[in-house]
Amino acid sequence: MHMVQAYAPGKAIIFGEHAVVYGHPAVAVAINTGVKVTATLNSKWTVDDRQLNSSQHPHIKWLTENSSLNQPVRFRITSDLHPAAGQGSSAALSVASQIAIAKLSGLATDPVEVSKMAHMAEAAAQSGRASPTDTATSSLGGCVVVARELPKLATKVFDTHLETPEGKRSWTIGKMQVGETDEGTPHLVLGYTGNPSHTGKMVAMVADRITSDPLARENLDSIGEITSMGLLAIKSSAWDVVGMAMDACHQKLRALGLSTPMLEELITAVRPHSLGSKLTGAGGGGCMMALTNEPERVAQTIEMHGGKANVTPIISPGAVILGL
The missing domain is CATH 3.30.70.890 (GHMP kinase, C-terminal domain)
Incomplete structure (x- = not known):
């Protein structure tokens, strides 16, 4: 296998911005726009025909450095998300990139493992602070709940943790069915x-x-x-x-x-x-x-x-x- 294309959606946080970093619950949903990454085995590391470096693409740089790839990769990125806009563009990029990297490495692309790797890439790019909300929502899709103690209304999917400048943070990630009414869903x-x-x-x-x-x-x-x-x-x-x-x-x-x-x-x-x-x-x-x-x-x-x-x-x- 020499080439993989992967797509990951952006997200919208309905409740819980910032508080989720400190263990409070957050609720987010995947949206209908996202990021497509095309990864091709290559003779050198590039992103959109430019040399891969940590200042421009810290997430991809971290993921490649923590992968089992034994050959450089050319990445091409196509995004429908506004950058730095609260739509989870960097998380979607990290998720799509990790899927492509794992597939090129001959590894499974389990959504939970993809989410965890992408979360660590996000943290590395954000001075050690990042909640897993964006990456989990992009990877799992649907309605995702993230909390220190998961509410009973949500079904548990996995646990994760992160060492931050303020100490170790732990979260449980779950999914929740969104109910519908006779009038439909807004x-x-x-x-x-x-x-x-x-x-x-x-x-x-x-x-x-x-x-x-x-x-x-x-x-x-x-x-x-x-x-x-x-x-x-x-x-x-x-x-x-x-x-x-x-x-x-x-x-x-x-x-x-x-x-x-x-x-x-x-x-x-x-x-x-x-x-x-x-x-x-x-x-x-x-x-x-x-x-x-x-x-x-x-x-x-x-x-x-x-x-x-x-x-x-x-x-x-x-x-x-x-x-x-």
């Missing part, structure tokens, strides 16, 4: 602000803030409580309650200093047509999201206010091999 609409969100910087900022400000720690813990309420609402198909929980989660994220004027403009603009709306991902730019029964109207509103909209089902499949 859509998610993502709105990209056009401004990048730097995950490592935002994660470090929150780490500093909760160390020095007890109120910031309370806000972080509140996100965990809101997530638990939102989980029950998702399981019960109580979409209006899911929307209320999203709004409440956003208030806490904003209090942590993670929102921006553009995010606030888009979130406020879509609320009359949404069940709930919030920033999604690390914050400081990137994307917001809305849960809505009027996806086209919300998408138009986002575009009218200068954002870039993407309508996605609540549930999308996980990473796959496209071709050999």
Whole structure:
């Protein structure tokens, strides 16, 4: 085997940004756009015809250095995700790359092992701090729950841990069935602000803030409580309650200093047509999201206010091999 194509979807975090790094639950879903990686055995290490280096592609560099490949690889990347936008672009890249690397190495591409390797690559690129939410969601697909102690509503898939600057962090990853009603399931609409969100910087900022400000720690813990309420609402198909929980989660994220004027403009603009709306991902730019029964109207509103909209089902499949 000399060539592998792999695809991994992006993600949208419905609840639990940042709090999940500290063991609180987070709920994320795979979306309908992602990253395709074509990996071909080659005479030298390249990414899109440029030499592979750790400054431009730290995730791929780490994965190759921790692989059993005995021959260089040429990587080609095609992405439908906005970079640094809270859509999990680096996680999707890591997942797709790990699948391709494992397949070229003659190894199994088990979604759990792929997720774990991609998570470690994410952490290596983010000063040792990363939750497994993005990589697990991209690899497994569907609705993924990540927590220190997995809620009973979710079905356990695997355990994982990471040594961070703040000490050892452990998580359990589970999946949850999303209920449907006679009226169907609402859509998610993502709105990209056009401004990048730097995950490592935002994660470090929150780490500093909760160390020095007890109120910031309370806000972080509140996100965990809101997530638990939102989980029950998702399981019960109580979409209006899911929307209320999203709004409440956003208030806490904003209090942590993670929102921006553009995010606030888009979130406020879509609320009359949404069940709930919030920033999604690390914050400081990137994307917001809305849960809505009027996806086209919300998408138009986002575009009218200068954002870039993407309508996605609540549930999308996980990473796959496209071709050999």
